[in-house]
Structure formats: C-alpha cells, structure tokens
Amino acid sequence: MPFDLHRAYTLNPAVAIRPEPFGALVYHFGNRRLSFLKTRQLVAVVRLLESQASAAGALEAAGVSTRERARYAAALAALADSEVIDAR
Amino acid sequence: MRAEAVSARPALAGQFKRGLTAPICLTWELTYACNLQCVHCLSASGRRDPRELSTAECMRVVDELERMQVFYANIGGGEPTLRPDFWDLLDYSVAHHVGIKFSTNGVRLDKRAARRLAGTDYVDVQISIDGATADVNDAVRGAGSFAMARRAMEALAEAGFGEFKISIVVTRHNVSQLDMFKRIADAYGARLRVTRLRPSGRGADSWADLHPTAAQQRLLYDWLSARPDVLTGDSFFHLSALGAPLPGLNLCGAGRVVCLIDPVGDVYACPFVLHDEFKAGNVREPGGFTRLWRESEVLLRLREPAAAGACASCGLFDACQGGCMAAKFFTGLPLDGPDPECVLGHGERELARVCLPDRPRAGPGHSKGSRGSGDPVFLGQIAARAAT
Numbered sequence: 001m002p003f004d005l006h007r008a009y010t011l012n013p014a015v016a017i018r019p020e021p022f023g024a025l026v027y028h029f030g031n032r033r034l035s036f037l038k039t040r041q042l043v044a045v046v047r048l049l050e051s052q053a054s055a056a057g058a059l060e061a062a063g064v065s066t067r068e069r070a071r072y073a074a075a076l077a078a079l080a081d082s083e084v085i086d087a088r
Numbered sequence: 089m090r091a092e093a094v095s096a097r098p099a100l101a102g103q104f105k106r107g108l109t110a111p112i113c114l115t116w117e118l119t120y121a122c123n124l125q126c127v128h129c130l131s132a133s134g135r136r137d138p139r140e141l142s143t144a145e146c147m148r149v150v151d152e153l154e155r156m157q158v159f160y161a162n163i164g165g166g167e168p169t170l171r172p173d174f175w176d177l178l179d180y181s182v183a184h185h186v187g188i189k190f191s192t193n194g195v196r197l198d199k200r201a202a203r204r205l206a207g208t209d210y211v212d213v214q215i216s217i218d219g220a221t222a223d224v225n226d227a228v229r230g231a232g233s234f235a236m237a238r239r240a241m242e243a244l245a246e247a248g249f250g251e252f253k254i255s256i257v258v259t260r261h262n263v264s265q266l267d268m269f270k271r272i273a274d275a276y277g278a279r280l281r282v283t284r285l286r287p288s289g290r291g292a293d294s295w296a297d298l299h300p301t302a303a304q305q306r307l308l309y310d311w312l313s314a315r316p317d318v319l320t321g322d323s324f325f326h327l328s329a330l331g332a333p334l335p336g337l338n339l340c341g342a343g344r345v346v347c348l349i350d351p352v353g354d355v356y357a358c359p360f361v362l363h364d365e366f367k368a369g370n371v372r373e374p375g376g377f378t379r380l381w382r383e384s385e386v387l388l389r390l391r392e393p394a395a396a397g398a399c400a401s402c403g404l405f406d407a408c409q410g411g412c413m414a415a416k417f418f419t420g421l422p423l424d425g426p427d428p429e430c431v432l433g434h435g436e437r438e439l440a441r442v443c444l445p446d447r448p449r450a451g452p453g454h455s456k457g458s459r460g461s462g463d464p465v466f467l468g469q470i471a472a473r474a475a476t
Contacts, residue, residue, distance in 0.1 A: 016157060016159065016185070018109070018110065018157040018159070019109070020103075020108050020109055021103065021106070021108075021109075022100070022103040025108070025112065025157075025159075027159035027160075029159070029185070029187060029209075029210055030209075032160070032187065032210075032212070034112065034159070036100060038099070038100060
C-alpha cells in the first residue's frame with residue numbers, strides 16, 4: 001500500500017530505535033534491515049505517529065516547518081516501504 | 089549492515105566518523121579453536137585459549153549488548169560452533185534481542201543443526217569458502233574443507249533455512265571464479281558475500297602470494313559494480329577510486345562503527361587489527377565493553393579527524409579515504425599514506441621501500457604446530473617477493 005500522509009501510522013512492533021547524536025538508528029528484527037533517522041526531529045515524528053490521527057498530524061506535532069514537509073513525508077514513505085512503520 | 093541503507097549519504101558518513109553510542113558492526117570471536125588452518129586466517133586461529141570467556145561471562149557480554157542496543161553481533165572465531173555452549177549462547181543472545189550472524193566452515197552444520205537453525209528467528213548463517221572448486225578452495229582452507237562446506241550448504245537448503253550467505257575472501261587464485269561462486273549461491277537461494285583479503289593474522293604471511301593483482305582488482309571492481317546484490321561488508325572502498333563508489337559507507341569504520349571482541353575478551357578497533365596498538369582493553373575490566381567503547385583512548389583517537397598525509401595531494405583521496413588501516417599497518421606502511429593496494433600503484437611503490445623485518449607482528453597467535461605468524465622463514469620469502 002502506498003504511503004498516505006492522511007492515514008494513521010504506528011511503529012512496527014519488531015522495530016527498535018537506538019538514539020544517536022545525529023538522530024537514531026532503527027533496526028527491524030524481522031527483515032533485519034537497518035535504517036537511519038537522519039535528524040532528531042524525524043525521530044520525534046516517528047515517536048509521535050502512535051498518538052496522532054495521521055502522519056500529517058505527527059509532522060505538525062513535531063513542529064516540522066512547511067518548507068521541510070515534503071522532505072519528511074518522503075522519509076516516512078521510505079520507512080513505510082521498509083516496514084519500519086505500518087498503517088494502523 | 090545492509091549497504092543500501094547508508095549508500096551515498098556523505099553527511100551521515102561524517103557523523104559516523106565521530107563515532108556512535110554503540111557499534112553497528114560488532115564482530116565477536118568466540119574461540120580460537122578451529123578444525124581448519126586457513127593460510128589467511130585473520131585471527132591466526134587453531135588452538136583454544138585457556139583464558140577464553142566462560143559461558144557466564146559471554147552471557148554478561150550479551151546483556152551489555154542488549155542494554156547498548158547492539159542489534160546483532162557477527163559471531164566468528166576460530167570455528168564458533170566448536171564451543172560446547174555455542175547453541176546455548178545463540179539461544180540466549182536471540183532471547184535478549186541481540187540477533188546473531190555467525191560464520192562457520194560447516195563442520196558442525198549437519199542436517200539436525202540445520203533444522204534447528206531454520207526454526208530460530210534472528211539468526212543468519214554464513215558459510216565460508218575460498219574457491220568455487222575443491223582444488224582452489226582446499227589449497228587455502230585445507231583438504232576436505234570444500235566438501236564439508238558444500239554438505240553444510242546442502243543441509244541448510246534442505247532444511248528450508250532460507251537465504252543464508254556464502255562468504256568468499258577474494259584472492260589471486262579465485263578471482264577468476266566469481267561467476268562460479270555466484271552460480272553456487274544462486275543454486276541454493278543463498279546470498280553471495282565477497283570480502284577483501286587482509287594481511288592480518290596468518291594473512292601477514294600469505295598476503296604477498298594471495299592478494300589480487302592490479303588488473304584483477306579492476307576486474308573485481310567492474311564485477312561488483314554490475315552486481316549490487318552481492319554483499320561486500322564495505323570492504324572494498326579502496327576500489328572506489330576506480331570510478332563510481334561501490335555501495336556502502338566507503339570509509340574505515342574501525343572504532344567508529346566497527347569493533348571486535350576476541351575470545352579472551354580483548355576489544356580491538358576492528359577484526360583485522362589484532363595487535364596491541366589497536367587494543368582498547370578487556371571486557372572483564374570494570375565498566376565492561378560499554379566503557380571501552382565510550383571511553384577507551386584507542387577508540388576515541390580513531391574518531392578524531394585523520395590527516396590525509398602522503399595522500400593529501402591525490403585527487404582521489406575523497407573516493408578511497410586512503411584505504412584500509414589494517415592493510416597498511418601489517419604491511420608496514422604508514423597509516424596516513426596509501427593503501428598497499430592503492431589503485432594508482434602508490435602503495436606498491438611504498439611497499440618496495442618497507443624494511444620487512446620491521447613490520448608490526450601480531451605475536452604468536454593460536455596456530456597449531458610451528459607455522460606461527462612470527463616465523464622468520466616467511467619474512468624472507470616475502471622480502472624476496474616484494475623486491476621484484
């Protein structure tokens with residue numbers, strides 16, 4: 001299913017997040033894929049997905065600027081593609 | 089590490105150079121015992137060391153790795169499956185959220201073991217061969233080792249393990265077999281992994297005979313560039329100076345994202361530098377592995393910006409980063425100069441000037457019999473070869 005900014009998402013239960021100075025390392029124990037969250041704000045967005053009604057809401061709640069919105073949406077789409085986050 | 093997850097991200101590579109809160113690629117060698125005596129063994133393995141970590145000590149290391157969120161460990165040796173507690177450690181580790189990727193020559197991987205592995209999550213298996221035919225393989229790894237590895241591959245395939253890995257160290261004698269290796273892997277539904285020969289351990293004595301020629305390196309670069317699905321463990325970044333960078337971080341990860349725990353608990357900056365100069369300490373010390381990773385002077389020094397040295401004026405330095413620290417160290421080259429296999433040939437010229445008896449030696453190692461890495465006869469042979 002293609003990523004939809006207006007849907008609700010959550011972190012996949014097989015995924016662990018390790019905070020790092022630049023952002024975080026993300027590991028999916030199921031498919032053994034390692035991904036990188038390249039900014040701390042992206043980490044905040046990912047952590048907020050669970051409590052927000054949509055991915056767009058998580059971007060808003062994390063204070064992602066309008067200018068950065070497209071870049072962050074693309075990052076979320078990539079994370080959905082590698083099953084780090086799932087639609088709920 | 090899946091190379092594609094980090095490819096072509098220079099900003100991220102800059103972050104990695106300053107080090108992370110824990111390693112990404114942690115190699116943990118469980119024993120120096122080995123049924124084989126490969127001539128290029130990085131850890132000069134053979135005999136078990138009486139000081140090896142006990143089962144309880146290994147479990148404490150796993151507990152630390154879990155707390156540090158080291159998501160998986162690359163287990164090797166020696167031959168790790170020769171440890172009587174190997175399967176218990178594997179289960180303990182997986183239960184504590186530290187996935188296991190282990191390398192084996194296949195000696196204990198019979199049908200029963202294969203079925204057990206097929207039923208365990210978070211475990212990856214990597215079977216090593218260094219020739220696509222018995223003659224080429226056994227010349228490096230010992231008589232019967234090719235047949236043994238093939239039996240283990242059959243067992244895994246038959247048990248429905250899924251995608252295991254077949255791991256090759258590229259040498260002068262097997263580089264012409266790359267397509268054959270790929271066919272073997274494809275036939276089993278396995279993934280091919282190809283890595284670089286290092287002059288470490290017993291490799292210090294066999295490197296001059298085994299390392300690929302300049303023409304073979306070019307061939308290897310072209311072959312790998314055309315096959316991004318072949319894993320390389322990021323080990324050929326010195327070849328990125330030949331054209332477009334190969335997938336991966338393209339930097340030396342030693343002490344930054346890479347680390348090694350040896351069988352007696354000593355921690356080194358990377359699996360290829362088992363030498364006091366790169367030893368951070370021992371996991372048995374207060375603070376354990378965590379403190380060593382975060383505070384040891386050896387590792388902190390490796391996270392400081394490195395000078396390009398003799399390579400500063402080379403336009404390709406950004407591509408190859410000066411190559412592999414271990415390859416330079418054990419061939420006696422300065423660490424801030426070219427890699428011995430520099431694609432422009434600068435390393436080869438430097439090598440001819442090295443006074444061979446002064447090369448750093450890793451000590452006697454754990455080889456069986458008299459073929460230790462300190463054997464002076466080998467020095468003479470390499471000296472003669474390097475001069476030509």
